[in-house]
Amino acid sequence: MSIKPEDDFSGYMESLKAHEMQDQAYQNQLAEHELWRQTTWGGWVVRQLQALGDHFSPFFEAIADTVQSDKNTPAQLVLLAVIRSLTIAAYVAALYALLRIANAILGREIVIEEEIVVDHDEDTHDDSKDGNLVQEVRRSARDKKNR
Secondary structure, three states, X not given: OOOOHHHOOOOHHHHHHHHHHHHHHHHHHHXXXXXXXXXXXXXXXXXXXXXXXXXXXXXXXXXXXXXXXXXXXXXXXXXXXXXXXXXXXXXXXXHHHHHHHHXXXXXXXXXXXXXXXXXXXXXXXXXXXXXXXXXXXXXXXXXXXXX
């Protein structure tokens, strides 16, 4: 394997130009993202959530430090249990909210309505034996269709 002095920097300028183009594309993407954050409702929501997170950041960092410490104190165990319980409650509440939204979109409840029609045109009383007996009138599908 021979090493040529002119091969030391081969492709360096092309690599540098490609790297500069990637940096420029990334800067354009950041500028478009900031424009989105400043001009849309979604961007406003993101800004508010980030501000809320920044406001409570010291609290969350203190909890993270407590959870990550090597000491197993009773306070730490209680805190871990509370965090787990709140996490499960948050998942259940989120699922409940999503299902309520789906229910609002699809409708309140499914109702099956059946209509029963009683045909009183035919005499169903048997007068020969007892006037109170009711005979069952059966008709085929063809008879029902022809009526």
